[in-house]
Amino acid sequence: MGAIRPSIEVMKVGRGNKLKLTQQQQRAVLGCVRDGDSMDKICTTLNISRSTLFYYSKRDPIFGKKLEQARVEAAHSHADKLLTVYDNTETMTDVKRADGISKNLQWLASRRNPQVYGDSFNVNHTVTLDIRKAIDEAVDRAAHAIDVTPKELLESDLDQNNEVKSICSSDSKEETKE
Numbered sequence: 458m459g460a461i462r463p464s465i466e467v468m469k470v471g472r473g474n475k476l477k478l479t480q481q482q483q484r485a486v487l488g489c490v491r492d493g494d495s496m497d498k499i500c501t502t503l504n505i506s507r508s509t510l511f512y513y514s515k516r517d518p519i520f521g522k523k524l525e526q527a528r529v530e531a532a533h534s535h536a537d538k539l540l541t542v543y544d545n546t547e548t549m550t551d552v553k554r555a556d557g558i559s560k561n562l563q564w565l566a567s568r569r570n571p572q573v574y575g576d577s578f579n580v581n582h583t584v585t586l587d588i589r590k591a592i593d594e595a596v597d598r599a600a601h602a603i604d605v606t607p608k609e610l611l612e613s614d615l616d617q618n619n620e621v622k623s624i625c626s627s628d629s630k631e632e633t634k635e
């Protein structure tokens with residue numbers, strides 16, 4: 458971690474205290490963030506709270522953008538650390554410890570810079586179906602359908618329909634006479 462002065466200028470301006478990080482302190486914070494140092498470690502060294510640092514990054518949009526960019530760049534630092542995690546591992550305990558550190562660094566790099574180190578991906582798939590042809594074919598089949606009703610059944614239905622019609626018509630004639 459770079460050398461950071463543990464003091465911050467606090468200026469009284471109008472109402473309340475206004476925080477002002479010097480250019481040197483801002484560069485030191487950004488350098489430490491790029492190197493992969495945690496925000497807690499940086500804030501402890503600066504002797505400020507995390508909320509103060511984030512408040513300042515919101516109040517100064519240029520510094521805020523630089524801080525976000527530094528956090529993205531820190532993913533590269535974490536990935537570089539992965540190359541040496543297993544160096545000097547002599548016992549199985551050292552290997553397990555290095556494995557835990559490796560997994561943490563992989564996770565952190567994937568969250569800080571998901572475009573480069575993330576393990577998820579997007580698949581966009583668009584399909585256009587034209588079912589008009591299938592509908593036209595179904596309509597043609599329905600139009601050319603062959604009536605497969607047996608002829609005897611048709612004739613018996615006609616006979617029954619005639620009987621029903623004659624019964625209905627004779628009942629209605631009797632009602633009109635009365």
